[in-house]
Amino acid sequence: MRKRLPRLLLYVVALSFGARSLCAQEQKFASLGDFKLVSGEVLHDCRIGYRTFGKLNADASNAVLAPTWAGGTTEELQSNIGPHGLVNDADYFVIAIDAFANGVSSSPSNSVTQPRMKFPKITVRDMVNSQYQVLSGTLGIKHLRAVLGVSMGGMQTFQWMVSYPTYMDKAIPIVGSPRVAPYDVMLWRINIDAVETNTAWNHGDYTDNPSKLVEFEIGELMLNTPTQYNRTHTRQQTLDSLSKTQASPAKDANDKIRQSEAIMALNVADQFDNSMERAAAAVKAKVFVIVSKEDHVVTPQPARDFAALLHAQVLELDSDCGHLAPSCENDKVASAVADFLNK
Numbered sequence: 103m104r105k106r107l108p109r110l111l112l113y114v115v116a117l118s119f120g121a122r123s124l125c126a127q128e129q130k131f132a133s134l135g136d137f138k139l140v141s142g143e144v145l146h147d148c149r150i151g152y153r154t155f156g157k158l159n160a161d162a163s164n165a166v167l168a169p170t171w172a173g174g175t176t177e178e179l180q181s182n183i184g185p186h187g188l189v190n191d192a193d194y195f196v197i198a199i200d201a202f203a204n205g206v207s208s209s210p211s212n213s214v215t216q217p218r219m220k221f222p223k224i225t226v227r228d229m230v231n232s233q234y235q236v237l238s239g240t241l242g243i244k245h246l247r248a249v250l251g252v253s254m255g256g257m258q259t260f261q262w263m264v265s266y267p268t269y270m271d272k273a274i275p276i277v278g279s280p281r282v283a284p285y286d287v288m289l290w291r292i293n294i295d296a297v298e299t300n301t302a303w304n305h306g307d308y309t310d311n312p313s314k315l316v317e318f319e320i321g322e323l324m325l326n327t328p329t330q331y332n333r334t335h336t337r338q339q340t341l342d343s344l345s346k347t348q349a350s351p352a353k354d355a356n357d358k359i360r361q362s363e364a365i366m367a368l369n370v371a372d373q374f375d376n377s378m379e380r381a382a383a384a385v386k387a388k389v390f391v392i393v394s395k396e397d398h399v400v401t402p403q404p405a406r407d408f409a410a411l412l413h414a415q416v417l418e419l420d421s422d423c424g425h426l427a428p429s430c431e432n433d434k435v436a437s438a439v440a441d442f443l444n445k
Contacts, residue, residue: 151200156191210356219306250274382411394427
């Protein structure tokens with residue numbers, strides 16, 4: 103049975119593609135010092151979390167980067183790595199890297215010098231720039247076989263294509279986007295507002311996440327389609343879930359705000375005078391785009407459009423599972439990714 107993690111929209115989109123040892127690979131950290139952001143602001147004492155799986159081969163040609171989804175951690179991401187996952191660490195040296203504001207890498211919840219809402223706004227491009235420094239500096243990786251990611255990990259994969267176009271051979275964004283659609287912007291804004299309009303938030307100086315129940319409710323609705331949700335849940339299960347969520351611990355709301363803002367601002371064409379055509383022309387990697395037709399979290403048309411500009415291979419999942427379609431169609435996705443990586 104595949105591991106099923108909590109379905110919180112902004113924090114754990116747990117698309118588990120295969121069972122793996124419950125013992126996580128060692129959590130490591132790279133210290134980047136004062137890290138300059140795209141905005142010009144500086145993250146002080148910047149730390150980036152990462153884990154590695156498998157071994158680098160003799161000619162260092164099998165390195166694969168896997169960035170985390172929104173709020174996800176590399177500890178959770180390991181469920182996608184292994185013989186039945188998205189990438190097999192028997193064949194590839196997989197570097198999983200924690201994104202800014204996920205509570206592991208530098209985040210509002212763990213920064214000593216810039217805590218809570220003193221933590222500057224970040225972008226997806228900042229996440230990718232920090233990952234490049236970890237790979238090229240800390241780990242000495244000169245080139246990647248591939249970058250692949252799910253959800254916000256897919257967004258980072260799109261950004262990698264244009265920010266460091268010659269650094270990887272292949273790119274596989276899964277239910278991600280190069281520029282989130284208007285519908286998506288509204289969704290992420292709702293989640294921010296659910297925190298900031300709650301008086302308990304207190305401008306970030308709260309004692310307990312003031313929006314964990316609303317976050318759970320929105321996530322349950324948006325990650326699924328009505329057909330899928332009604333097929334997999336009973337009324338009593340739903341009522342019980344609401345009660346358990348109210349009493350359960352929650353991830354940091356300020357972390358959620360900073361990642362949500364980064365997703366809303368995502369636009370891989372922002373370095374190309376807002377031209378998606380010019381952004382696509384910069385891409386050198388071979389690209390395989392996977393989208394879900396019924397995705398209500400990351401609607402698929404921007405990814406489809408960018409794939410068309412790239413003349414890239416596209417796999418469109420047509421289940422009732424919405425954003426969770428890659429998990430529902432695990433075998434199809436894992437097989438297609440393996441075939442693409444092996445070409």
